Amino acid sequence: MAGHSKFKNIMHRKGAQDAKRSRMFSKLAREITVAAKIGNADPAFNPRLRAVILTAKAASMPKDNIERALKKAEGNDGENYEEVRYEGFGPGGVSVIVEALTDNRNRTATDVRTAFSKNGGNVGSSGSVSHGFERMGQIVYPASAGSADAVFEAALDAGAEDVESDEDGHVIWTASDALHEVARALEKALGAPEGAKLAWRPKEWTVVDASAAASLMKMIDALEDSDDVQAVYGNHDVPDDVMAAL
Missing domain, CATH: 3.30.70.980 (YebC, transcriptional regulation domain)
Structure with a gap:
């Protein structure tokens, strides 16, 4: 829509989280622990865990924090979310x-x-x-990842369903069960994204x-x-x- 940017709506939320980095890291750590507990502790065999670790790395979460959250899932700490x-x-x-x-x-x-x-x-x-929403995979790239045409072509080749681009960046949408396959293909073509996760997309x-x-x-x-x-x-x-x- 002319004069509107749904990407900026997404980035407003990201910016708010970046301003509260400690809280964001805590939430990411909780998600890592839960994902590891309910699935395989090896990200290679746990798509949900792989996605949240990718998001944590994109948010510059320290490697030690990620490893600590993974180790927490191995122990019986009494925390059940x-x-x-x-x-x-x-x-x-x-x-x-x-x-x-x-x-x-x-x-x-x-x-x-x-x-x-x-x-x-x-x-x-x-x-x-x-x-009024669809459950879909969401992959976010900064504007520096490439032009709208270049990102669209890469997303199309990777099997994505839709792309929203403007001067602030790119939001790539996938079928929920194709998120990790598409994210891997895009990482080869465009580099690491700013985030990859399952999200609710408004109809x-x-x-x-x-x-x-x-x-x-x-x-x-x-x-x-x-x-x-x-x-x-x-x-x-x-x-x-x-x-x-x-």
């Missing part, structure tokens, strides 16, 4: 999906509901918004005006401030001038 998903609506009628890893459902539910309610949103029932986007955007971003920030929340997805499309003013 379960995956929980919340769905709801934010300011401007935006649909929001929140993914969490928690050892205390009550604590996490309280954090999520408080973040929604204090910022003009409300938590819905399971399935209330997920029907339709909701354009958010200035008054709703400020409250929406505060809500997302509040959600991401919860140690239990791993990722927040929304179908918000914030105009470039509005995003720049936030």
Whole structure:
């Protein structure tokens, strides 16, 4: 859409996480431990673990932190996390999906509901918004990876389903079961990505005006401030001038 950049919406969230690097590393470590516990501890045989380690490396997470998280999965430390998903609506009628890893459902539910309610949103029932999203693989590259045409060609050759490019970078979408195969092929062609993971891609986007955007971003920030929340997805499309003013 002219005048809009959904990539900037994604990067706004990445930027917010980068500003909270310690918390981000903690969440990545938790995901590494959980992925290793529920699957093979060898990334070569565990696609989920391979993806989160790739994301951790792209975020400059120290190698020692990654190895410590892997070793934690080998021991019986008493920490057992379960995956929980919340769905709801934010300011401007935006649909929001929140993914969490928690050892205390009550604590996490309280954090999520408080973040929604204090910022003009409300938590819905399971399935209330997920029907408006697709579960897909998401691979993110910086603009320096190549031109839009070059990245599109590489993505097409790798078996990707769609590419979104602008001056800020490239977001490559794959079928959920093809993420790791496509990511490996792209790494050979374009180098290491900034991140690769399963994500929720909106089927339709909701354009958010200035008054709703400020409250929406505060809500997302509040959600991401919860140690239990791993990722927040929304179908918000914030105009470039509005995003720049936030």
